[in-house]
Amino acid sequence: MTKRRSLVALLSIGLAMSACASLGEGSASRIDLIKKRGELRCGVSGKIPGFSFLQRDGRYAGLDVDLCKAFAAAIMGDPNKVQYRPLTAPERFTALKTGEIDLLSRNTTFNLSRDASGGNGVTFAPVVFHDGQGLLVRKNSGIRSLADLKGQSICVGSGTTTEQNLNDAFQSLGLPYKPIKYQDLNQVVAGYLQGRCQAMTSDRSQLASARSGFERPEEHEILTDVLSKEPLAPLSSGGDQRLSDAMRWVVYGLITAEEMGITQANVDDKLQEARENPDLTKLRRFLGIEGDLGTKLGLSNDFVVNVIRATGNYGEIYNRHLGPDSAVPIPRGLNQLHRDGGVITAPPFQ
Amino acid sequence: MKRQRSRWLELLLVVVVLTLVGILVNNLAVNLIRTGLGLSFEWLWQPAGFALSEHTLPYQPGDSTAWALLVSWLNSLRVIACSIVFATVLGVGAGAARRSINPLLRQLAGLYVGLIRQIPLLLQLLFWYFVAFLGLPSEPLAPIGALIRLSNQGVSILGLTLSVEFSAVLVGLSVFTGAAIAEVVRGGLDSVPRGQWEAFRSLGIGEALGLRRVVLPQALPAILPALSSQYLNLAKNSTLAIAVGYADLYAVSDTTITQTGRAIEGFLILLLSFLALNLLINGGMQLLNRIVVHPAQRT
Secondary structure, three states, X not given: OHHXXXXXXXXXXXXXXXXXXXXXXXXXXXXXXXXXXXXXXXXEOOEEOOOEEEOOOOOEEOHXXXXXXXXXXXXXXXXXXXXXXXXXXXXXXXXXXXXXXXXXXXXXXXXXXXXXXXXXXXXXXXXXXXXXXXXXXXXXXXXXXXXXXXXOEEEEEOOOOHHHHHHHHHHHHOOOOEEEEEOOHHHHHHHHHOOOOOEEEEEHHHHHXXXXXXXXXXXXXXXXXXXXXXXXXXXXXXXXXXXXXXXXXXHHHHHHHHHHOOOOOOHHHHHHHHHHOOOOHHHXXXXXXXXXXXXXXXXXXXXHHHHHHHHOOHHHHHHHHHOOOOOOOOOOHHHOEHHHOOOEOOOOOX | OHHHHHHHHHHHHHHHHHHHHHHHXXXXXXXXXXXXXXXXXXXXXXXXXXXXXXXOOOOOOOOEHHHHHHHHHHHHHXXXXXXXXXXXXXXXXXXXXXXXXXXXXXXXXXHHHHHHHHOOHHHHHHHHHHHHHOOOOOOOEOOXXXXXXXXXXXXXXXXXXXXXXHHHHHHHHXXXXXXXXXXXXXXXXXXXXXXXXXXXXXXXXXXHHHHHHHHHHHHHHHHHHHHHHHHHHHHHHHHHHHHHOOOOHHHHHHHHHHHHOOHHHHHHHHHHHHHHHHHHHHHHHHXXXXXXXXXXXHO
């Protein structure tokens, strides 16, 4: 009898304690946590030149890294308060969901399954790079199109949409193929260069950056077949509107700055100009001199100024890492502003 | 009094364990509700949507995810079973060689064990795959006629074709675990009193026969338990196959988890599959233990 009673007591203690354990979790935004911590934890790849890559001096650089800096500048006013977490493709969503990182800026394709609450349930910021999946082959292999790859081995990375796109493309053509799946892009490259596969597949930007590291890049070519749309965007864990709104408008701020011709070099002059001339209402609103756009987002009213000072506008970021003079030149193509024939555009700051 | 105290300790332990389990389950439930995900296994019956580079049963990308997981589980099982055989042969050979009267054999076995045990398994797998196997020319080498054909597109032994990925995992796991087994065997042999060796040698019985009939039967009770834990390690280590492109259970689970976003369910299935695999190995070893170990020592 006593035994049973103590068991009941025991169970209720256990249940009570476990119930308490989760009460601490409130609904406060992660922005407050980031500010309190004084540091933004940003998930990156760390292995893709042009997007996020470790430099000689031990710092990360690239388009994805500059976005982390822009978010830190918007939230804390300081682009250097970022802790970068290099993550593999399969790790990234778990790291985000468990709260190990605040946001992810890691070549991640925006698609329905990832966005939906029944899927990964994350929230994407606007697309920062329009990419597409392609295939890299040796020029002397005689392979010119997908049909030439019938029954061949293709090296592919794991934990990405690439595997599924590859299958969709080959299945719809009724072509058999052999995927050799590795965990990491470096291994995909090694498998391809060692001759295990006749082709390797990944996003075309990644193929370009991988090829830039080859001993003889000119012996390899990217096929003209594009297997998929790969809009890459930064993202946060779902259900935190303040954080996702802030991220969205930081990206739009970068794009709007390029549209308005505001650069890292002239942002202070523009600020001066806007202060002196009350008729420049659009510029004044954008830079936070009038109105309360920044405050509405829960950021400082002049967050755009901090962001542009830190990283420059979208075009400057692109040119720094992927422009013609960079180590990984990728033609801007779809990633030009809408007025220049691309698809990059932003809703109004009103 | 003493009994009373141990009872209280037991009670305390139960409280601690129950609390921990409670926290974990509650945490999982709360977070699943918070993120709007309930546990669901419906995705298992959806088409997998990816091809597998090797499969023992017929498989198409249009087959269900559950079937893809089963096929990959068989891939795991295949490489684990083969590796266990090779690792055992290698390990017993090297372990016995370390106690051989032949100094060259002793040194070689010592070198093998020493070298292999110092290098992480992942590095060894990458070496076997990227350097040893993919380093082969693409036109097959046939060192002994048509019996063995080696190329970086596949290995063919007596007409049996193996992929380079399978071969690399097989060799990597066998060599690595073989070194560990060699130490287990050496330890077992050392547990047999020195006099037993001297006894059979003084009777003029050869080394090999003496080892087989005199020393090993006495060493086996000491070897078998440690051996089964090496087998279990081998099974668990086989998940490193993902690094070298082999379509094992872990690699395929990894793909399904990313495609469906069902991480918790995916890992649960992974855990249960490995539990089943290891229980299989454990059961086999216990059976062996019962057969091999002398009834007198079983009591």
